[in-house]
Amino acid sequence: ETPIERKPEWIKTRAKMGPEYTALQSLVKSEGLHTVCQSAGCPNIFECWEDKEATFLIGGDQCTRRCDFCQIDTGKPQPLDRDEPRRVAESVQKMGLKYATITGVARDDLPDGGAWLYAETVRAIHEMNPGTGVENLIPDFNGKPDLLTEVFESRPEVLAHNVETVPRIFKRIRPAFRYDRSLDVITQARDFGLVTKSNLILGMGETREEVSQALRDLHEAGCELITITQYLRPSPRHHPVERWVKPEEFVELKDEADEIGFAGALSGPLVRSSYRAGRLYQQAMDA
Numbered sequence: 001e002t003p004i005e006r007k008p009e010w011i012k013t014r015a016k017m018g019p020e021y022t023a024l025q026s027l028v029k030s031e032g033l034h035t036v037c038q039s040a041g042c043p044n045i046f047e048c049w050e051d052k053e054a055t056f057l058i059g060g061d062q063c064t065r066r067c068d069f070c071q072i073d074t075g076k077p078q079p080l081d082r083d084e085p086r087r088v089a090e091s092v093q094k095m096g097l098k099y100a101t102i103t104g105v106a107r108d109d110l111p112d113g114g115a116w117l118y119a120e121t122v123r124a125i126h127e128m129n130p131g132t133g134v135e136n137l138i139p140d141f142n143g144k145p146d147l148l149t150e151v152f153e154s155r156p157e158v159l160a161h162n163v164e165t166v167p168r169i170f171k172r173i174r175p176a177f178r179y180d181r182s183l184d185v186i187t188q189a190r191d192f193g194l195v196t197k198s199n200l201i202l203g204m205g206e207t208r209e210e211v212s213q214a215l216r217d218l219h220e221a222g223c224e225l226i227t228i229t230q231y232l233r234p235s236p237r238h239h240p241v242e243r244w245v246k247p248e249e250f251v252e253l254k255d256e257a258d259e260i261g262f263a264g265a266l267s268g269p270l271v272r273s274s275y276r277a278g279r280l281y282q283q284a285m286d287a
């Protein structure tokens with residue numbers, strides 16, 4: 001283990017188990033439910049679950065794309081599971097969630113890129129859980145307006161699409177995506193009338209000035225909510241950690257995002273794009 005691989009002190013978390021977390025944890029276990037919060041070993045689970053917020057992965061566990069920071073396997077996906085939206089909606093109901101983030105793999109193997117699946121999952125959750133907010137964190141559907149519109153029409157409370165990194169290193173980090181196309185996905189969602197959100201992962205080789213520029217690009221593209229996070233290397237096969245961003249720099253970036261004009265920003269070493277997502281959405285609505 002090289003020194004850069006060693007996590008700094010501020011990356012470590014302490015478990016603070018509240019009553020809602022404990023209740024959800026035993027329910028999820030007894031009902032055999034699957035959340036990203038648990039499968040990814042997310043350090044924020046005590047906080048998010050205490051607020052009755054969780055994240056689900058749809059489309060299977062094999063992605064047709066390969067991003068250099070992502071722990072999801074690349075391979076041939078299973079056939080489309082048309083019952084998945086109902087099961088996810090039922091999990092949301094059983095867990096009594098206030099806010100659910102839905103994310104998934106890219107399904108370039110399907111003629112619609114998985115647009116129906118993403119849209120139907122939002123519809124199913126809303127139908128079964130009238131008071132629950134849904135954040136749909138989508139792949140880019142190659143920027144195709146007809147597929148994106150199909151997804152937008154399901155009217156998630158927040159439509160998220162993550163650029164994750166800056167233009168100079170984008171191709172290396174996300175070979176199957178394009179920076180400008182991702183910005184355009186956000187613009188299309190904004191023009192449709194949805195609340196939009198994106199994420200930047202720091203520590204993959206970007207410079208400070210490039211982060212500022214990306215924030216300005218995103219805001220200009222119509223992005224309203226932003227999360228800024230630290231990269232953690234899932235395995236030695238993945239992109240190395242180039243730097244550990246200090247907590248103070250995350251605070252500066254949050255201030256910068258506010259100044260640029262984002263309606264809500266969360267920035268920190270342990271922030272994830274779905275971290276306290278319902279709160280961030282609510283904060284933006286109240287503003």
Ligand code: SF4
Nearest residue numbers: 063065066067070105
């Ligand atoms: Fe991971 Fe999404 Fe990239 Fe697939 S498209 S490798 S799920 S980040």
Ligand code: SF4
Nearest residue numbers: 037042045048274275
């Ligand atoms: Fe779950 Fe996202 Fe919160 Fe982690 S940050 S616990 S994945 S909702």
